[in-house]
Amino acid sequence: MRNDMATEKAEAAAWFRTLRDEIVAAFVALEETHTVGPLSEAAPGTFDVTETRRASEEGGDAGGGLMSVMRGGRVFEKVGVNISTVYGTLGERAQAAMAARKGLPGMADDPRFWASGISLVAHMQNPQVPAVHMNTRMFWTPHGWWFGGGSDLNPCIEYDQDTAHFHATQKAHLDPHGAAHYPRLKEWADTYFYIPHRNRARGVGGIFMDDYCTGDWQADFALTQDIGRAFLPAYLPLVERRRVQGWSAADKDVQLVHRGLYAEYNLVYDRGTRFGLETGHDANAVLMSLPPLAKWI
Template identity: 45%
Template structure:
């Protein structure tokens, strides 16, 4: 692969630091809860005759008192040709050698009153034949509650807006709408959660500002999520709430396997399957045409929260 002009080392170092800070914060929550569960740190490397070369660190905790399953992965890979999922918006780069790095996480709490969360920040650089390297950035975060609260939704979106404020007043409205459009189960006509922000293939800011925006989004994640976890993690719950949580997690699985571009990119490019699928919940269920009693908290989720709204 042609040497890229943009220095990737500072981006890599920052991403590894981001992963560590997030894992440390979640581990502290488990310790405070009296849990003996600890994050497993699993470094990996792809080499030899595989088309995709690179390395990464997968960190995962299972069976905690706060998080039933939480995975946070760093990856840095290089390949001879961009997969189709990465060139939908950039057909001129189809088949170009590439370098991709990022941090991606999905946390599935044990308590159904604590929402599932997803966050991802990434950079991708491609070098078309005879051309100069092209770098672009993507990322965002979104919240998927099972039992939703207005104050939690407002807090999450406020921090999302704060993370983008230095880069233009247009960014939060654009990326909030982009998130609503992206995290939609189109075959059901249903939002995955209450949204957040999402952006992809962003290069108009240039390398330095694109990197700075990625740092801001990733750096605001804990501020967006941890206060919600601390507010809800000790709410009493029973089998009814647990059953509903598993049912809604089924929707999460549907989205990740059918629509998620990150999942498709990883599998199409020959990525590490165990790391790619760390976003899957440990338990999920499906039911045929299930309905819920009008006025119930379960019905409220679909009627009031799984809709596209201005949360601020």
């Protein structure tokens, strides 16, 4: 039986809040500084911030978080930056899935869990600007702990220069933890963000890890932090470069079709979506990743 890791949990939850605050501030700045190019004369977007709560099966408090969503801005058509820290007991389906996936004994005997993390999805006004996803998280049970997450780029109109910058920045943040990390996490992302029924990737990849635990909590947490730190320098230059470009009706159509692909993945395959809904977290926060408009052909 592991201890409750109260100190480590608090440190992780505080980091996810810090990262959230930095990203929200950076996205607000993008809105306010977009003064040249398409939609620059519109009012800058602002975040609506809502506190979310998770009720336990017994009706008591089981944690919650903050859902921060901006809609209809100059740059962002819809972007959500959510954080949460939830706890309680896993239901039978979640217990069985976790025991099978991780080979953890004793889940049925002691199904307590604690989870904290940040989740971000940005859908852009301009089809030239890539959509993006990022999340990092820590999960604990009495039987083990682990980290997960990463970030991946989802352009509807691909630019090799943007893809190269996104990957190079992530590699630069991972390399201090060991040269093997970037190629492994890149391959992990390529496998995870794949849509079997379409026989294609969701985007141009990134980095991803799940169920990550070497036994050294500080080292694993440091790696998780640098995955989060890589996000803004990997993504912001792409937005700044592309937000001034014009677009056509055909470009917008391509974007809407690509968003349909994104929605299919998140509703059919994404493990985080399933976990959030199965454990009773706020459905609006769980489904924040869905685009405001999409199209299927």
